[in-house]
Amino acid sequence: MNHVHTYQGSFSTFLKQFSLFVSLLIGFQALGLTLFAFYSQADLFLMINRLHHNDADQFFMYLTHLGDWPVTALLAFFFLFVNYRYALVLVANMLYTGFFTQLIKIIVQHPRPAVYFQHLEPIYTIKDYALQNSLSFPSGHTTCVFSLAISLSYLFLAQRKQPWLFLMALTVSISRVYLAQHFFKDLLAGSFIGTFFALHLLWLFERTQWFHAKQLDSNLLRRFKSNNSVKS
Numbered sequence: 001m002n003h004v005h006t007y008q009g010s011f012s013t014f015l016k017q018f019s020l021f022v023s024l025l026i027g028f029q030a031l032g033l034t035l036f037a038f039y040s041q042a043d044l045f046l047m048i049n050r051l052h053h054n055d056a057d058q059f060f061m062y063l064t065h066l067g068d069w070p071v072t073a074l075l076a077f078f079f080l081f082v083n084y085r086y087a088l089v090l091v092a093n094m095l096y097t098g099f100f101t102q103l104i105k106i107i108v109q110h111p112r113p114a115v116y117f118q119h120l121e122p123i124y125t126i127k128d129y130a131l132q133n134s135l136s137f138p139s140g141h142t143t144c145v146f147s148l149a150i151s152l153s154y155l156f157l158a159q160r161k162q163p164w165l166f167l168m169a170l171t172v173s174i175s176r177v178y179l180a181q182h183f184f185k186d187l188l189a190g191s192f193i194g195t196f197f198a199l200h201l202l203w204l205f206e207r208t209q210w211f212h213a214k215q216l217d218s219n220l221l222r223r224f225k226s227n228n229s230v231k232s
Contacts, residue, residue, distance in 0.1 A: 007206035021162040060175040067141030085216040110137035138189030142173035146194025
């Protein structure tokens with residue numbers, strides 16, 4: 001019986017593998033908290049909301065879908081044909097971070113910008129683009145896309161790719177304010193949950209034997225070929 005080597009380091013040590021991503025996130029969080037020292041959530045929202053352009057409208061309407069859970073689910077389905085462990089990481093992180101996000105949403109019950117501003121002042125909205133009305137805090141799209149970015153960083157451990165994955169996640173999260181779906185503080189919370197909760201789950205996985213089992217190194221194509229060879 002082969003001995004399975006599990007990760008025995010602390011969570012802080014595990015984080016060092018993602019030092020670039022985590023450093024960029026801390027910088028984003030620090031910037032956000034600094035802005036809140038000078039501006040209200042309404043002011044920060046309006047600063048972005050007033051920067052509209054027709055081309056940017058189209059760009060962000062498409063880009064924001066990277067934060068939809070079906071995108072992560074579709075990637076996980078693709079990875080079933082590559083490596084079961086890869087698919088598991090994507091789905092597990094999506095569900096784990098999504099659970100805490102939805103729980104906080106239900107507890108906080110914060111209105112979306114469309115409701116918050118309806119009796120204050122008009123805000124820019126894109127024609128025929130549906131706006132959500134409730135459960136604004138935190139941003140689910142932001143949580144999901146940051147969880148996805150961390151999952152991809154983990155699967156393809158390469159420090160040089162982490163800044164690009166962070167930039168992708170950050171741009172998707174900014175689209176949520178641009179599209180008048182969220183406040184800036186929703187992005188701060190979502191990015192924190194999506195990053196650190198995903199890393200925490202990966203750390204827990206790394207410490208278990210079943211996560212390192214050889215069965216998870218297989219894929220659907222290999223199993224299909226194996227079944228056909230047995231039948232023949």
